[in-house]
Amino acid sequence: MMAEEFRGKVRPDWCPGCGNYAQLTAITQALAELNIKPENVAVISGIGCSSNMPEFLNVYGYHSLHGRLLPVASGVKWANSKLTVIAYGGDGDGYFEGTQHLYHTAKRNVDITYMVSDNQVFGLTTGQASPTAPIGLRTKTTPDGNIETPFNPITYALTAGATFVARGFSGDVKFLKEITVKAIKHRGFSFIDVFSPCVIWNKANGYDFFRPRVYRVTDNDVTDFNNAYRLGMEWGDKIPIGVFYDVDRPIYDDVDEVLKNGPLIDQPVHRLKDEDLEEFL
Amino acid sequence: MMAEEFRGKVRPDWCPGCGNYAQLTAITQALAELNIKPENVAVISGIGCSSNMPEFLNVYGYHSLHGRLLPVASGVKWANSKLTVIAYGGDGDGYFEGTQHLYHTAKRNVDITYMVSDNQVFGLTTGQASPTAPIGLRTKTTPDGNIETPFNPITYALTAGATFVARGFSGDVKFLKEITVKAIKHRGFSFIDVFSPCVIWNKANGYDFFRPRVYRVTDNDVTDFNNAYRLGMEWGDKIPIGVFYDVDRPIYDDVDEVLKNGPLIDQPVHRLKDEDLEEFL
């Protein structure tokens, strides 16, 4: 497959320079590399600039509600586990409105890939501080600078029990693509937080901020939880990107008595017979 | 003050033996010990057996919605920071419906005390598996046994940034009271998960399960995050109870430009004057 075959007819409407373009590239290239058929891919998004993604792809796209992409994606995957399900959304979407779903979806180890475009702001609603906004960031809602400790997506996902936890950067598409390939291949809940500059509302923390700071982590022991947690806490002059954690654990479908029997969509419908009603006599 | 003065006129309607009685005792004794006036205490609860608590107290009680006690409690505290605000609810309430609020309230370091009655089930709705239910627990919703990894309240609260994290046990009321005193005195978000047997719906994990396993932790370094996290992960033959983490960090009111100026309820109302409208000319 070619990455282009995964590109939709609609031209992305993101601002020139927006970090989301990198994720679009990474996702289409990863799908091509993995040789997945477009019809077998479902991309589910929330609401935000980033969440406009499905429209720009040639797959089954579902642009849902702010913060609700993970329940929708779980429903899709559980209904038809033959599909490759990717959830894609913003940091406001996933770490504010959808915090709860992220935790419990990760805990369940649902076999989907979740990529977050982390730009530290609400892009689409014109630039309020998001949960990952650094202390001091001035926005429409924080005119005197943000005062809340930023949300840490990595330690959150780890604590939740995600079996694949990674971080990417829109300024390093090649590496992002590699991470994405691994995430999609991973059996279980795979999570990628991507530093994705918003060139309009968060100029202070754009490519110029991250480029000198991020460094690729490649030789870490991805099965070492404590090391992953430590990497997640690392912040400052050096900020790691890469796959921090990657372990093999049963997915939800392995342990559920019904899902075990194969994709629900292929399981026969049970029409009631008289003997099914015997318990009511 | 005497603990009895904090007892309301309504007799608790919990089942005989229910773990919640211990929390009622611990809270009333702690308030008495701290010599707080009943009128200056607000106890906010969610919905569940545990959440019936406010009715049994002689304080300002607010029995809110399932999972929403923390936003309500934050509103109360921010409105009138002279009040001692205690949030009390169940594990379904706090770790399912309210997961999101717990995280963000802790992250903000709102100066309230949050105690959770953790019985691993939904008591009031007749015993479904709660997020802390152990693998294999058979309930109405998990007739073949629970298959989800249990939620870990301790590591969750720590990751969220709670500045006081503790665990208690209804079978050790004295220690629970001591923890509660510390939690209320703590300036910032203090969190206590309490093993609180439900003698009706979770007989397998009641006093008999916990009593031989729990042990008091008292000589730990409560400022050591990693140690606290490690204590939170400890499970099996030995399960620690006690204050795992207790650090001093600015509370939300310290850093907000308006809250800084004292209780909102005491701040004068700003009636508009003509000069306030000048910016519109």
Add this chain to the structure above:
Amino acid sequence: MKDDEVIIRIGGAAGDGVQSAGEIIIRTFSRCGLYVTSYNYYQDLIRGGESWYQVRASDHKVKSQGDGLDLLIALNKDALERHTNPSINEGGASPLEGIAIFDAGIKGYKEYNNVSYCPVPMVDIARKYSDNSLLKNTVGLGAAIAAINGDFETFAGVIRDQFGKKGEIAELNVKAAKEGYDYFINNYKSMKKTYKISKKPKYVIAGGAAIALGAVNAGVKMYVAYPMTPASSALHFMAQHAKKFGVFVKMPEDEISAINTIIGANYAGIRAMTGSAGGGFALMTEAVGLAGMTEVPAVIYEAQRPGPSTGLPTKTEQGDLNQVLGASQGDFPRIVLAPRNIEEAFYSVQEAFNLADKYQCPVFVISDLYLSEHYDTIDKLNLDYPIDRGYIVKESENYKRYEFTENGISPRALPGTPKLMHNEDSDEHDEYGNVVSDAITDPVIRSKMVEKRMRKLEDYKKNIPKTETYKLDDAEYAVILWGSTQGAVEEAIDILRSKGIKIGAIEPTHIYPLNEDIKDLVKNKKLVFTVENNYSGQFRRLLRAELLIDSIGINKYNGEAFYPGEIVKEISNFILEEKNIME
């Protein structure tokens, strides 16, 4: 108190085994071939508190818990005094006029006329067999079977099934029951009732289970819900039958997750369902609009209980109609069904799935605590309800997910279908599913897309089944009802007719949108009443808003279901008043 029926009530505290005793009686009657209905009065707490269970049986269909009480089994003194007190105040329940069975150890109770007190040494007998304090209930039930001249062997069979797993315990119970039975026979006089026992067993089923069963028969493959009374019983039933019926059942972190998960699953092509009660459903409302906008089928079970807010969690009301009609912003097609009884609940859910697939929109099945939690006997269920998955395509040239069609129904392509990849969007979109609010909003397409969606409802309106009626043909007065009040209203109508008042009922089950035929049905009626279990007359308002039909509201909002006698009284008053005015 009619001769051809019997009303039995068991009273005690929560945790006393009141409900399971009631269920044993129901099943005994059902296996005797009688029709039974029941009423469960319980509190929002696990132990203690007052609780009672009423069973009414006859050889003809009984439709409500009924007025009157023939036999009381009192499990404590409080229950004995409460249910014999002529001014009993349980929201409409009648005091006992008949036999009271209770433990001989209960002494010093207040005595009333019309009651024949029949103490039975329930505790003493029970102690002979076991320490289990619930065994005394069985003794009392045995005595009750004697009191109503019931068939002990059928009863013993039910007991054996109930305690089946524990063979020895079952026999123990049967023996204790027989002692209770014999004690009554030897000491007291049984009542005379004329109903005939056929021994052709009937089904006994509660509303929640009927809803779940209906979903199973409609081919549901996924049920995702967060517990909330009175919707939980369907969830429990589903969970317990998940493996048997091949339904994936999940209790997620909250109601928001529940509905969005089933929307995902329906989008992916299976039938999936969720259910909740008022407050839990409130949390789902945003997603209702998502299903509406993306045109994904979704079946939602809304089980009402008294509000506002947490309200009375274990009581009944019909106060969520406004919420269901107002769920989510904007205009989009939704369909609301309100089954009137347990049997209909089974079919309504199946119809809901077909409608959801056909019209690609959210479809609600509204119930209430009374309907969902009580048991009825049912002759037979027709299991052949056809499944129709609607307009799903596998191939298409120039595929348009939201094609402008005449009836507004556009072709669905399920994920996995080659070549038909497309976008489904909660933003307003064009026929292909592409957003119209980006580069330039197209107001023309926007209008057309709104109209396309709403045309589905116009199409549906043409296909709403004729509104059912009860004794309406010659009626001068009409009662409009919806949902679970059917039984009480129909029995009230029978009583009023026996007094010479020509009255009938109009019984819409497809409550939104409404069938316009109701306009004809109310024509020329002297007075039209709308009976509902809420304060403000939510359905009465709907009739005004939709059909400009005005009516007199008969409302009850104390948490209990209507009793036929209450309706008779209120309607009689209005008719009397009207006659006075006429004269």
Add this chain to the structure above:
Amino acid sequence: MKDDEVIIRIGGAAGDGVQSAGEIIIRTFSRCGLYVTSYNYYQDLIRGGESWYQVRASDHKVKSQGDGLDLLIALNKDALERHTNPSINEGGASPLEGIAIFDAGIKGYKEYNNVSYCPVPMVDIARKYSDNSLLKNTVGLGAAIAAINGDFETFAGVIRDQFGKKGEIAELNVKAAKEGYDYFINNYKSMKKTYKISKKPKYVIAGGAAIALGAVNAGVKMYVAYPMTPASSALHFMAQHAKKFGVFVKMPEDEISAINTIIGANYAGIRAMTGSAGGGFALMTEAVGLAGMTEVPAVIYEAQRPGPSTGLPTKTEQGDLNQVLGASQGDFPRIVLAPRNIEEAFYSVQEAFNLADKYQCPVFVISDLYLSEHYDTIDKLNLDYPIDRGYIVKESENYKRYEFTENGISPRALPGTPKLMHNEDSDEHDEYGNVVSDAITDPVIRSKMVEKRMRKLEDYKKNIPKTETYKLDDAEYAVILWGSTQGAVEEAIDILRSKGIKIGAIEPTHIYPLNEDIKDLVKNKKLVFTVENNYSGQFRRLLRAELLIDSIGINKYNGEAFYPGEIVKEISNFILEEKNIME
């Protein structure tokens, strides 16, 4: 196109500075003492896409964006062609009949009649002063001021204020503008308009800011909201003025948190408020019932945009009425206010706070994108709105939080008050606040408590201000409107009256419950119309449900606000048809 007014439109792409150019024009007019209103047409994306801004000014009050267009400033070729095209299709906007100002570099555009093309070397002039591409807008604005015979000095003052912080830049802009101004004067003919410039400056304010200001003046101490267009502008205003006005502003994790936080704060005794749009408000509905049940005051600002679901985020609609009325299960008192314009929005919020405190219930202020996001000039705001905190007690013997009173209003005791400790409960409760569904549910108290709560609404109904009308006294036809359609409807009425049709308007602002006086107002009208910005006629249905008033719906649902001309056309057709039938 009237002589005593001017309509200016600036068209370009998102990110081109369209909106800020529009605001400069508005402010210029306002400082000249003219009345201005505006219309903002933009897309749901940050850069690119089509966007335009319309300003209408006169020396008398202008109430809508108006029909017609006198002057276009086109920032690109696309905009030039679009707005001059006679079949322009922006949901009702008129094509240009007048002057088009655009950069002289734009070539090869399609030309239309009725347009006088006035290219100005905007880019060339701008380049002389700065690299900033937005400077060319200033040149165009300068030319526009010349075209309308405007006062350059006032305009320069606005520019200076706008770029004030950067003194040098301001002067640069003024100079560039002057060149544009001079270029126009030297090359083209200005238009003749008869409005008088007084130079007595007026206020310019947008709806969102007016809402926020109203809250401040009502004594709000806390505003908690999660951003959502079109409610965000109030949040932004509050955040930016938090310190100045002493309001604690917080953006929490979600809307559920927002509303529950302000309920906590109101319970604790301060005035606190939240706001959201359709989908965000859907998430708040459960908590609306909590406020209703616990009788905690809560003011909720609901700003509508086209639905369902995400819909058209930057467009306008009045489609959330059903949702607001149906928010949360069960029956409980709620009050809904719908201000008709920006000035009224300021007062409505203050009234809402007093009503919330008086009736201890949720009170909604409904707005829409058009009302919240556009700017109007306003003469003066009365700042003396009285604050009334309602029935709060500090002492009481045998204190009953939910005392059964005649008007249903019970005494509140705030936390911190000695001796009045009590419980407030989302479960049904007795007068003391203790739950009635525990040991034994008391159906009598339940009914009484429902009635007590609902009596508050009866009391309120007696106090709803008289419904306002417009030219209704001698009217044969009536238009009912709610909310932001006021301006377009009143202007339509003026036009219809100028054609000899006697028509007036009925303008309820207190839309739930409704004042019964509307029944009288519609009496004997030949035809009654309800104009609203939605598909299904949600307010029309409410009039039927509440007052049995039927009307003809005039509906627009393409995302744009009504233009007076559209209403004139539709109403004329109906009246013509009616006359034909009559004859």
